Amino acid sequence: QVQLVQSGSELKKPGASVKVSCKASGYTFTSYAMNWVRQAPGQGLEWMGWINTNTGNPTYAQGFTGRFVFSLDTSVSTAYLQISSLKAEDTAVYYCAREGFGELRSPWGQGTLVTVSS
Amino acid sequence: EIVMTQSPATLSVSPGERATLSCRASQSVSSNLAWYQQKPGQAPRLLIYGASTRATGIPARFSGSGSGTEFTLTISSLQSEDFAVYYCQQYNNWPPVGFTFGPGTKVDIK
Numbered sequence: 001q002v003q004l005v006q007s008g009s010e011l012k013k014p015g016a017s018v019k020v021s022c023k024a025s026g027y028t029f030t031s032y033a034m035n036w037v038r039q040a041p042g043q044g045l046e047w048m049g050w051i052n053t054n055t056g057n058p059t060y061a062q063g064f065t066g067r068f069v070f071s072l073d074t075s076v077s078t079a080y081l082q083i084s085s086l087k088a089e090d091t092a093v094y095y096c097a098r099e100g101f102g103e104l105r106s107p108w109g110q111g112t113l114v115t116v117s118s
Numbered sequence: 119e120i121v122m123t124q125s126p127a128t129l130s131v132s133p134g135e136r137a138t139l140s141c142r143a144s145q146s147v148s149s150n151l152a153w154y155q156q157k158p159g160q161a162p163r164l165l166i167y168g169a170s171t172r173a174t175g176i177p178a179r180f181s182g183s184g185s186g187t188e189f190t191l192t193i194s195s196l197q198s199e200d201f202a203v204y205y206c207q208q209y210n211n212w213p214p215v216g217f218t219f220g221p222g223t224k225v226d227i228k
Contacts, residue, residue: 035217037162037219044205044219044220044221044222045154045156045162045205045207045219045222046219047207047217047218047219061216061217062119062216095161095162097162100167101209102150102152102167102209102210102217103152103164103167103168103173103207103209104152104154104162104164104207105164105173106163106164106173106174107161107163108161108162108163109161110161111161
């Protein structure tokens with residue numbers, strides 16, 4: 001069965017960096033784009049962008065350029081989200097999700113809580 | 119950027135009753151609209167895509183309708199496990215350059 005398993009929670013200080021992983025199994029990794037979605041505490045869902053798992057080409061949503069980087073390691077069917085120069089407002093749960101033709105298919109990753117606090 | 123709005127923000131419904139949730143887009147998204155359910159502490163789950171197609175394993179009590187700018191998610195007879203937050207998402211541009219989610223509708227027990 002399809003699974004997306006994300007790395008565990010992170011506690012970081014402002015200015016630090018974090019790298020979240022999303023390991024896929026149960027399907028051909030390069031057959032589906034991978035999207036990233038952010039959810040701040042008590043808030044709604046915010047689309048961050050996607051990465052083409054064939055070419056590695058990323059596309060970032062407005063507000064997620066500069067400090068956010070999507071990458072892949074296709075040899076281990078894993079997508080990554082790296083955030084640099086962390087700020088308190090980056091505190092959120094980050095989800096990876098496999099995309100069909102726009103819809104984000106189930107199951108999503110379980111989410112990774114990134115907490116930024118001094 | 120296409121802006122999505124949802125109404126109401128909160129919907130209080132008794133088990134067994136019908137729930138009707140609305141989603142509106144700031145410009146036409148054709149039928150490129152999905153609905154998700156999220157329960158506390160869980161990742162979202164895809165319910166509907168293409169405005170009206172149920173995703174695999176989704177019960178028939180969930181139905182979607184609409185096109186253009188106005189969409190509706192109907193839950194015909196609410197079960198206890200349906201109390202959750204529901205989000206709509208437009209994906210009119212594909213490959214994606216700007217997907218957007220609505221702010222969500224919380225369905226709680228009356």
